[in-house]
Amino acid sequence: MTYREAIRAGLREALRSDPRVFLMGEDVGRYGGAYACSRGLLEEFGPERVRDTPLSESTFVGAGIGAALGGMRPIVEVMTVNFSLLALDQVVNNAATLRHMSGGQFSIPLAVRMATGGGRQLAAQHSHSLEGWYAHIPGIKVLTPATVADAKGMLLAALQDPDPVFIFEHAMLYPMEGELDEDAGAADISQARVRRQGNDVTLITFGGSLPKTLEAAEQLASLEIEAEVVDARVLRPLDISTFLTSVAKTHRVVIVDEAWRTGSFAAEISAQIMEQGFDHLDAPVARICAAEVPMPYAKHLEEAALPQVGIIVKTVQGL
Amino acid sequence: MPEMNMIQAINDALRVEMERDDRVIVMGEDIGKFGGVFRATQGLYQQFGEDRVFDTPLAEAGIIGTAIGMALYGLRPVPEIQFADYIYPAFDQIVNELSKYRYRSGGQYSCPLTIRTPYGGGVKGGHYHSQSPEAYFIHTPGLKVVVPSSPYDAKGLLISAIRDEDPVLFFEPKRIYRAVKGEVPKGEYLVPLERATLVREGDQCTVIAYGAMLHMARETVDLATKKGIRCDLIDLRTLLPFDIDTILQSVQKTGRVVIVHEAPRTCGFGAELAATIGEKALLYLEAPVLRITGFDTPFPYTLEHDYLPDAPRVLAGIEKTLNF
Known part of the structure; x- marks a missing residue:
């Protein structure tokens, strides 16, 4: 099954099992979603539960918050994270704060899905990775599924959560194939996962950079460097303990994060590892991030702007 | 040298730049006749008139979007977002338009725009009047982010920001607007950006x-x-x-x-x-x-x-x- 099909299976399971669940967003209905994640769901569940919205992110995220307050379990799709900035006021000032502002009387059980990341020549306004920003917002959870199993399992977990959950689906992962246990249900959303064992260096990553990092680890193995690859999975709240366990073993860390470097989520990981694992470190924590430019359109420039397997291998060798 | 608080120093910087350069305009919610909720623009409407000092609707995306257009056409707008907590509706304009213009136009356009906004807590303002959102903008290539801590720096940095060819986010610590006083030279002087x-x-x-x-x-x-x-x-x-x-x-x-x-x-x-x-x-x-x-x-x-x-x-x- 592909990552895209796993999301669709999760959406279908949620819509079937809970009448409070509905999906809304731009082109999610008739068109089946910009990335075809919801294809066929309008026909199966009807226009009340699979709703096309106007191109107005602030409005439909706001409507999702209202529906959640009213007892529903809305799944809102924002076509890409780049457009979600139009809804940021709703996210920061309403979704993330209403539990706090109401003294715990209200919760907002809202799941927001959005595509993130570059690699498909969609240039400066459709290619950025802004999940690190969302990880700065107290009151929400931030998930970055990087496997087929997490694509479905994290969506189901988000719907069980009493608070707003933001799911970032990397656009390059949609066609990726992988195993899915169809009865697996909701995934754990409290812990990072070690995706590959190794003793020489810890590579920490998430989302669309996981396949690249695993490939780099394979190349490093042929150079007799055994890398441990940790998939952060949940950016907020962050599971630092899994990182620290690995660092205590390897003493060296490289973080791969497709976002711009300055103020990146990688900075937070780096800062926390130094705070809590200072005596284990034998070298500075390295960050491999995107070049600090709006994403270029030209293919060769886009490739140069994004973290790639070669630079991961080279950085590890440098350590 | 006159002693000023930070509000007076900011007001002075705006006046100095508006007198020197008629491309400089200020705009925002209540900044005209009323002089701004913190009085940062007091007297500017009376001195420079409604074409250069004007009140806007409560529409932050509109304020910044309009200012971007003005900057592209050669003006030097200094829009005010009344509280940094209100900046989110303008986020798309700032991140997806303002910060990217120079790059996306291959260097043909720059956006010389300074966004002033009071930020921070300590004034019993609650959640919607106390936030410090600077980290979002630090993660945005193409912007400069400035935070003064004294009246002297506030004036010198604001003048540098207005004269900068690229967009500057100017976060003003509202908690010390009036609490901190210091000597501030008359007329123009620059405090360089990018230096601690x-x-x-x-x-x-x-x-x-x-x-x-x-x-x-x-x-x-x-x-x-x-x-x-x-x-x-x-x-x-x-x-x-x-x-x-x-x-x-x-x-x-x-x-x-x-x-x-x-x-x-x-x-x-x-x-x-x-x-x-x-x-x-x-x-x-x-x-x-x-x-x-x-x-x-x-x-x-x-x-x-x-x-x-x-x-x-x-x-x-x-x-x-x-x-x-």
Whole structure:
């Protein structure tokens, strides 16, 4: 099954099992979603539960918050994270704060899905990775599924959560194939996962950079460097303990994060590892991030702007 | 030299630049006849008229979008967002348009625009009037982010920002708008962007702060001095791009760092500072870089005195770092 099909299976399971669940967003209905994640769901569940919205992110995220307050379990799709900035006021000032502002009387059980990341020549306004920003917002959870199993399992977990959950689906992962246990249900959303064992260096990553990092680890193995690859999975709240366990073993860390470097989520990981694992470190924590430019359109420039397997291998060798 | 508070210094900077350059205009909610909710634009409407000082609807995306258009056509707009907490509706304009114009036009257009906005807590403003959202903009290539801590710097930095060819986010610490006073020269002078300043000198620990927190940090450093602990205190002034040379010089001397800011800790600006210091100076560090920050909660109304870093917390941090 592909990552895209796993999301669709999760959406279908949620819509079937809970009448409070509905999906809304731009082109999610008739068109089946910009990335075809919801294809066929309008026909199966009807226009009340699979709703096309106007191109107005602030409005439909706001409507999702209202529906959640009213007892529903809305799944809102924002076509890409780049457009979600139009809804940021709703996210920061309403979704993330209403539990706090109401003294715990209200919760907002809202799941927001959005595509993130570059690699498909969609240039400066459709290619950025802004999940690190969302990880700065107290009151929400931030998930970055990087496997087929997490694509479905994290969506189901988000719907069980009493608070707003933001799911970032990397656009390059949609066609990726992988195993899915169809009865697996909701995934754990409290812990990072070690995706590959190794003793020489810890590579920490998430989302669309996981396949690249695993490939780099394979190349490093042929150079007799055994890398441990940790998939952060949940950016907020962050599971630092899994990182620290690995660092205590390897003493060296490289973080791969497709976002711009300055103020990146990688900075937070780096800062926390130094705070809590200072005596284990034998070298500075390295960050491999995107070049600090709006994403270029030209293919060769886009490739140069994004973290790639070669630079991961080279950085590890440098350590 | 006249003594001014920060509001007066900002008002003076705007007047100086508007007198010097008729391309400079100011716009925002209540900034015209009323003179701004904090009085930063007081008297400008009367002096420069409604074409250069005008009130806008409560529509932040519209304010910034309009200002971007003006800047592209050759003006030097200085829009005000009444509280930094209201900046989110303009986020798409700032991140997807403003910050990218120079790059997307292959250098044909620049956007010489300065967005002023009061930020931060300590005024019993509750969640919607107390936030410190600077970290979002530090993660946006193409912007400069400036935070003054004194009337002298506020005026000199604001004039530099208005004259800069690229967009500047100018965060004003509202908590000290009137509480901090100092001598401010008449007429024009520039404080350079991108340069930090050393406020106190010591060799045992480096304390890094900006904005309203700088004053609390200075009191703490002075308190530490009395206990025999000598600290460097750096006022960053410009957060993006930040003055890494000044920081590293200090860290190479002290080997210990405490970063102070009032925004929530996770993914706050302190993370970037800590990560960069770790990358460039790990072998000089005698202890982990410590962050003393606001907590990871929405900004609290009744508990803001607990939420905001204060002298006891920062002093405890300095001592913890020294005892590592």
